[in-house]
Amino acid sequence: MCVSNPFPAEFPPTWQWHALPMGVASAVAPAQGTFDGALLLDRDGTLIEDGHFLADPAGVVLVPEALAAIRRARARRWAVGVVSNQGGIGLQRFGWSDAAAVHDAVVRLLGGEGVALDVALMSPFHPEGGHPEFGRTAPPSRGRKPEPGMIELAMRMLRVRGEVLLVGDKPSDVAAAAAAGVEAIQVSRCDARSSRCGDGWERVYKRLGDDA
Ligand SMILES: [Mg+2]
Numbered sequence: 001m002c003v004s005n006p007f008p009a010e011f012p013p014t015w016q017w018h019a020l021p022m023g024v025a026s027a028v029a030p031a032q033g034t035f036d037g038a039l040l041l042d043r044d045g046t047l048i049e050d051g052h053f054l055a056d057p058a059g060v061v062l063v064p065e066a067l068a069a070i071r072r073a074r075a076r077r078w079a080v081g082v083v084s085n086q087g088g089i090g091l092q093r094f095g096w097s098d099a100a101a102v103h104d105a106v107v108r109l110l111g112g113e114g115v116a117l118d119v120a121l122m123s124p125f126h127p128e129g130g131h132p133e134f135g136r137t138a139p140p141s142r143g144r145k146p147e148p149g150m151i152e153l154a155m156r157m158l159r160v161r162g163e164v165l166l167v168g169d170k171p172s173d174v175a176a177a178a179a180a181g182v183e184a185i186q187v188s189r190c191d192a193r194s195s196r197c198g199d200g201w202e203r204v205y206k207r208l209g210d211d212a
Pocket residue numbers: 042043044045046168169170
């Protein structure tokens with residue numbers, strides 16, 4: 001695995017960002033050891049409330065249902081990872097440093113809940129974007145959902161031998177999981193204005209077991 005940093009100079013040095021195949025970036029060095037399975041979460045609209053090209057770390061709000069799911073996964077000795085399209089980079093809506101700062105806030109908030117991630121992957125591509133490396137002129141990326149690349153990469157990095165469950169809020173999450181041969185559950189967006197989130201999270205809990 002390449003560990004040099006090809007990303008722009010403004011990229012925060014506080015993170016050990018690994019350059020991975022398909023232009024995917026990782027904020028977490030791959031965990032050592034083996035896991036009985038893995039819970040892979042989409043980020044925006046799943047792990048955190050969807051901020052629509054969120055680039056401000058102050059806008060990060062954890063989705064409580066995701067936290068409950070992570071605790072259930074941990075109780076089963078599963079790895080927990082994030083696979084996130086961050087096409088805002090390809091669209092030039094925000095830069096790498098903004099994406100990293102938001103991710104930093106996610107990790108900080110999770111840490112406050114006693115939860116850590118084993119892997120976090122981000123794809124910067126957007127097929128309509130103007131970014132010279134990650135926009136429309138870039139070759140099609142297998143790393144951007146609904147392509148399966150990020151899920152496959154996460155599984156390889158985690159050396160998962162057991163079951164894998166992908167949880168996301170969009171059909172592209174489910175499609176990416178299907179293409180990777182992985183089970184998926186689609187959850188509805190939850191936010192402060194919505195008291196009902198569909199039964200997606202209930203199905204996630206049922207799948208993972210009750211021992212949170
Ligand atoms: Mg999402």
